[in-house]
Amino acid sequence: MGDTRPVYQRIADDLRRQIDEGVLPVGARIPSRSELKRVYGASDQTVDRAVRVLKAAGYAVGRFGRGVFVGDRKPIGSLVRGSVAVDSPLAAEIRGGPRGTVRGGSVPLPGPVGRRPGHLPTALARPPVAEGDVAEGFGLLPVPRGEASAERVPHLVWEATSTATVAPPAVAERLGITTGERVMCTRYEYLADRLPLQLATSWEPLALTGETDICWPERGPYARRGVRGRFAAIGIRVVRAREVVASRPATSPEAEVLGCAPGQCLTTVERTHYAADGRPVETSDSVLRGDRWRLEYDIPLAPEPVAPPPSVGAPTVRGPRPAERLAGLPRPTTRRAPTGGDEPAGSVSR
Incomplete structure (x- = not known):
């Protein structure tokens, strides 16, 4: 054929x-x-x-x-996700990347006013939020202390834009709110050594954060503290996160930013944070090139269960002793051989 x-x-x-x-x-x-x-x-x-x-x-x-x-299809590195990763939209530790290892997370960095890494917009305590309001944030993701100084780590830069808007149906379902309720939408772009790393979009219900100091994720006194740190500041304890990993073709705008072709396969991660009472407080979508970055998960295993000791007075179960095992077997019979002596029945004389 x-x-x-x-x-x-x-x-x-x-x-x-x-x-x-x-x-x-x-x-x-x-x-x-x-x-x-x-x-x-x-x-x-x-x-x-x-x-x-x-x-x-x-x-x-x-x-x-x-x-x-x-094109160069060799994977750049892995994004290690798990309980050790900072719960920022990057939500990962970069391993084996362009320059080594660095954890996702950030702290306010000093810098002159202007649109450049390290700049923090003016803090606004309990800001009024109107639909369409926009705030921007820029920063570096510094190397965590304790890393080996000789290890070259990625130079990670991010940019974020927050907008007060309404929740689309899929986001509203994930947050457990009504379609059209107001949310804070923050879009992030990450670069590792000037190479596109990841795009992320985060949504938080303004019913929880709208009149608080954490309204703008990248602005104010609790900027860049991650979801857990920021919500703890308003008395909400975030205890777990759930991720769903999938893949889909890249849209034209995504392809332009990530440096790939439209339709090329992207890895997507849907991540939702939950409070102690079970309600979702934040959800995000992250996309990265599946051919350049791998997702790696560190899954701690619970210790093996130990068998409990037998209770007092309970009968002990044991296997049969060797003599007892042989007791139930038939004993071979004997017959008198012509030349004398006993020979097991069924044997053949030579």
Whole structure:
């Protein structure tokens, strides 16, 4: 039976094989449209579609005015998620990244007023919030103390924009509120060594935070404290978080920011924080390139249960002793051999 794959798929698969085998190394130029037409005997539309397949899978990247080149698909590192990770929208510890290891989290950094890392907007105690109000935050994620000084760590930069808006249906369901209720929506963009790392969007019900000092996540006296630290300031104890991991194609705006092709596979993480009484207080969506970053989970295991000692007076169950095991077996019979002596019945004389 002949190959039933469409021609564009056969071209894409052959180019992908050459990339995987190193015939076309990272950074090499993919043959031009005219070259692909000549080699595969295909039309313009067919070879263009094959190249789009490679771009969507992360095998190729286009450079305006220069052509299409083999992309670097080697994973940059892992985002380790778990109880040790700070509950910021990054919610992870970077391991094996561009420059080593750093935990997601931040503290206010001094800096001149202006749109640059380290700047904190003016704190506003108990701010009035109107729909459409916007606040911005910028910062660095510093290296935690105790890390080995010789270990090169990623230079992590983030930018955030908060807007008072209404909850869309999916977000309202996750927060346990009514569609259209007011929420604080904060959008984050993370860079690791100037490379796109992660996009995140967080929502918090303004019914809980609207007239408090924690209304703006990246502004005010409790900015950058994480979900637990900020909500603790208003008497709400956050005790657990739930994550749902999935994947989906990248939208055009996401692809432009993350440096990939529209339609390329992204890893998505839906994270929701819950208070001690079980109500959700914050939920977020994070997206990152599935071909460059891996999610790693540290799952502590409970100690193995220890068998309880037998109660006093309870009968002890034991296995049979060797003699008792043999007692139930039939004993071999004997017969008199012609030459004398006993020989087990059923044996054959030589």
